[in-house]
Amino acid sequence: RKEVEQDPGPFNVPEGATVAFNCTYSNSASQSFFWYRQDCRKEPKLLMSVYSSGNEDGRFTAQLNRASQYISLLIRDSKLSDSATYLCASRTGGFKTIFGAGTRLFVKA
Amino acid sequence: GAGVSQSPSNKVTEKGKDVELRCDPISGHTALYWYRQSLGQGLEFLIYFQGNSAPDKSGLPSDRFSAERTGGSVSTLTIQRTQQEDSAVYLCASSHPLTSGGYNEQFFGPGTRLTVL
Numbered sequence: 001r002k003e004v005e006q007d008p009g010p011f012n013v014p015e016g017a018t019v020a021f022n023c024t025y026s027n028s029a030s031q032s033f034f035w036y037r038q039d040c041r042k043e044p045k046l047l048m049s050v051y052s053s054g055n056e057d058g059r060f061t062a063q064l065n066r067a068s069q070y071i072s073l074l075i076r077d078s079k080l081s082d083s084a085t086y087l088c089a090s091r092t093g094g095f096k097t098i099f100g101a102g103t104r105l106f107v108k109a
Numbered sequence: 110g111a112g113v114s115q116s117p118s119n120k121v122t123e124k125g126k127d128v129e130l131r132c133d134p135i136s137g138h139t140a141l142y143w144y145r146q147s148l149g150q151g152l153e154f155l156i157y158f159q160g161n162s163a164p165d166k167s168g169l170p171s172d173r174f175s176a177e178r179t180g181g182s183v184s185t186l187t188i189q190r191t192q193q194e195d196s197a198v199y200l201c202a203s204s205h206p207l208t209s210g211g212y213n214e215q216f217f218g219p220g221t222r223l224t225v226l
Contacts, residue, residue, distance in 0.1 A: 006151075032213070043200060043217035044152070087151060095140045095204070096165050097215065101151030 003027055004090055006100035013107055017078045021103045023088030024070045030090040033064055033071045038085045038102065047086070048073070078107045111135070113218035115201050121224045122191055130186045130221045134203030141184050142202045142215060143176055152200065158184060191225045198222050 006023045013019050025033075033050035048055065050062040050071050061074040071088055085102040114133045122128050134141050143155040154168040158178045169175070173191075178184040188195055202215040 034214075043219055045217070046214045049214070091213070095142070095157050095159060095206075095213065096154060096167075097142070098154055099144070099152040 001026055002100075003098045004088060004100040006086075006088055006103050008101060008103060010104035010106055013078055013105070015078055015080060015107055015109055017107075018074065018076045019078055019105065020075075021073045021086055021088075021105075022070055023072070023100050024068075025090045025098075026069065027090065027092055027098075028069065029092045030069075032091040033062075034089045034091075034097075035060075035062055035071075035073050036087040036089060036099070038087055040084075044087055044099075075105075078105075080107050080109060083107045113201055113203050113216050115199075115218040115221050117221060118219065119222045119224075121226065123226050124193060125190055127187065127189045128191055128223065130188075130199050130201075130223070132184045132186070132201030132203075132218060134182065134184070134201070135205075135216055136182075138203035138205045138216070139181065140204045140206060140213065141178060142204075143184070143186050144200045144202065145170075145197045146200060146220070147197045155186070155199075188223075191223075193225050196223055196225045 004025050035047045036044040037047045038044040048062045050064050054063040059076045063072045085104050087102045089099045091097045116131045142157040144152040160181050173189045176186045198220040200220045202217045204213040204215045
């Protein structure tokens with residue numbers, strides 16, 4: 001079993017839709033969690049850190065459920081420009097960060 | 110420069126040759142990471158450095174892979190006797206341990222696309 005798992009998708013949604021991604025992690029010692037966005041043939045860029053209490057940044061909401069060991073990302077009012085691959089990541093003590101394989105999102109007009 | 114840079118951007122080599130990939134992290138970033146991303150796959154952790162030391166080398170796929178970092182800055186990932194399965198994009202990232210809120214955002218370079226023929 002991979003340490004961080006995501007639904008690979010792809011998710012195909014119309015503009016304006018709400019879409020949710022889930023990610024599970026197996027290492028209970030994981031301390032920090034992140035969502036990164038990766039455009040085609042580009043490097044990943046941090047979208048959001050995930051805080052224990054959940055956090056929101058505009059149309060994006062991230063949540064953490066430690067008991068069930070999953071994190072989620074909700075995108076509201078999807079835009080064409082949201083089309084990308086979304087990678088979740090977990091970090092244990094120290095700096096080692098494990099990434100999921102990513103979920104591809106296509107937003108269509 | 111302002112961001113993480115990597116060189117070369119593309120490398121085509123023949124099976125059995127050695128290759129060196131270079132990463133220049135953001136100035137002042139003490140942590141440096143190497144990942145590998147195969148086509149359509151996620152990021153595979155290889156190794157990270159804190160300063161010049163590598164506390165965790167567990168991700169290196171085999172003893173053909175090695176990495177070093179000198180002066181707390183530039184890092185080199187070396188692959189000896191390359192194999193076709195080594196073909197991938199090799200990404201480097203750096204982070205500073207004292208970002209606001211204590212969360213360590215990793216800034217990625219553009220990667221080196223390695224093709225082993």
